[in-house]
Amino acid sequence: MTNTSSSGEMVYVKHTKDINGFPKVILREVRGCSAELSRACCSCRPNCTFLCLEFSLLEQVYLYGAQVTSWKNEHGEELLFLSSKAIFKPPKAIRGGIPICFPQFGNHGSLEQHGFARNRTWTVDPDPPPFATISHNKAFIDLILKPSEEDAKIWPHRYEFRLRITLGPGGDLMLTSRIRNTNIDGKSFTFTFAYHTYFSVTDISEVRVEGLETLDYLDNLKNRERVTEQGDAITFESEVDKTYLSTPTKIAIIDHERKRTFVLRKDGLPDAVVWNPWDKKAKAIPDFGDDEYKHMLCVEAACVETPITLKPGEEWKGRQELSAVPSSYCSGQLDPQVVLQSG
Numbered sequence: 544m545t546n547t548s549s550s551g552e553m554v555y556v557k558h559t560k561d562i563n564g565f566p567k568v569i570l571r572e573v574r575g576c577s578a579e580l581s582r583a584c585c586s587c588r589p590n591c592t593f594l595c596l597e598f599s600l601l602e603q604v605y606l607y608g609a610q611v612t613s614w615k616n617e618h619g620e621e622l623l624f625l626s627s628k629a630i631f632k633p634p635k636a637i638r639g640g641i642p643i644c645f646p647q648f649g650n651h652g653s654l655e656q657h658g659f660a661r662n663r664t665w666t667v668d669p670d671p672p673p674f675a676t677i678s679h680n681k682a683f684i685d686l687i688l689k690p691s692e693e694d695a696k697i698w699p700h701r702y703e704f705r706l707r708i709t710l711g712p713g714g715d716l717m718l719t720s721r722i723r724n725t726n727i728d729g730k731s732f733t734f735t736f737a738y739h740t741y742f743s744v745t746d747i748s749e750v751r752v753e754g755l756e757t758l759d760y761l762d763n764l765k766n767r768e769r770v771t772e773q774g775d776a777i778t779f780e781s782e783v784d785k786t787y788l789s790t791p792t793k794i795a796i797i798d799h800e801r802k803r804t805f806v807l808r809k810d811g812l813p814d815a816v817v818w819n820p821w822d823k824k825a826k827a828i829p830d831f832g833d834d835e836y837k838h839m840l841c842v843e844a845a846c847v848e849t850p851i852t853l854k855p856g857e858e859w860k861g862r863q864e865l866s867a868v869p870s871s872y873c874s875g876q877l878d879p880q881v882v883l884q885s886g
């Protein structure tokens with residue numbers, strides 16, 4: 544892929560294909576940061592109604608799961624975990640990157656685990672309503688998901704889910720979701736939600752999360768028992784699956800070995816799920832390598848404990864912003880508390 548068009552202009556948004564022929568969109572910024580989204584390949588699955596429904600609309604773009612699968616910094620270093628066993632086509636969601644959990648997080652309801660948005664075909668939104676965003680961002684894409692007739696059978700509501708994915712000039716990755724109830728039968732609907740971010744870490748046993756200490760959480764490994772976090776450091780030495788409640792708007796994930804700190808900023812998403820399957824569960828997940836748990840940590844900006852209810856015409860907004868800063872935590876130059884407390 545080239546960074547410039549034939550006229551020498553910077554190309555910020557490029558539609559292309561990966562080595563397996565799966566179409567994807569690359570957002571590129573001037574400093575060389577990039578974010579990739581995968582979309583299901585339309586041409587290789589002729590019998591797939593899911594894809595063929597709109598196959599004749601040749602100029603449409605079909606995005607699988609609206610899923611960011613790669614986020615790189617200016618040195619070309621990958622910041623998100625993507626499993627070597629990830630499957631890029633329906634009905635599986637892609638294992639890694641940032642799956643979108645909607646309209647149900649986890650198995651808290653009657654729908655499939657984590658809802659269906661992560662394994663549906665999204666389209667590029669040609670005419671999104673205005674976003675209150677910083678105008679100098681050029682590397683962004685707007686996607687939209689609306690219910691199909693099949694979806695309406697399992698979740699009988701009409702909605703418009705608009706997602707803007709932006710790569711900021713400094714390399715920050717921003718996702719803004721706007722979900723509107725478009726029911727015409729006067730009915731409200733209720734949903735839970737998460738940005739299921741898989742961070743790439745060098746060695747999970749050298750990772751620390753800051754911002755969640757002393758908070759209450761639901762322990763998903765113990766039937767969602769409510770527990771208060773003890774101690775002053777959240778570190779990892781076994782399987783973890785916790786939904787922290789009423790969390791601050793900033794959380795830091797410190798990769799000591801890499802000397803990198805991820806800062807997750809969020810808005811409209813009070814909860815934060817922390818998940819690592821560890822060795823035993825890793826072996827039981829088909830699209831996940833046996834040892835890959837060592838190199839990932841999910842910290843998920845979410846709204847789980849108190850579901851969101853929208854009346855017809857109402858819209859909800861949930862935003863996540865990720866940045867990766869060189870962490871000089873070990874040398875004391877940059878205390879993550881300073882990162883957390885700064886604007």
Ligand SMILES: O=P(O)(O)OC[C@H]1O[C@@H](O)[C@H](O)[C@@H](O)[C@@H]1O
Pocket residue numbers: 649656657739763784785816818841843
């Ligand atoms: O395998 P899935 O459906 O992608 O889910 C992975 C994990 O996602 C986490 O968000 C959940 O808290 C875990 O309970 C779950 O195991």
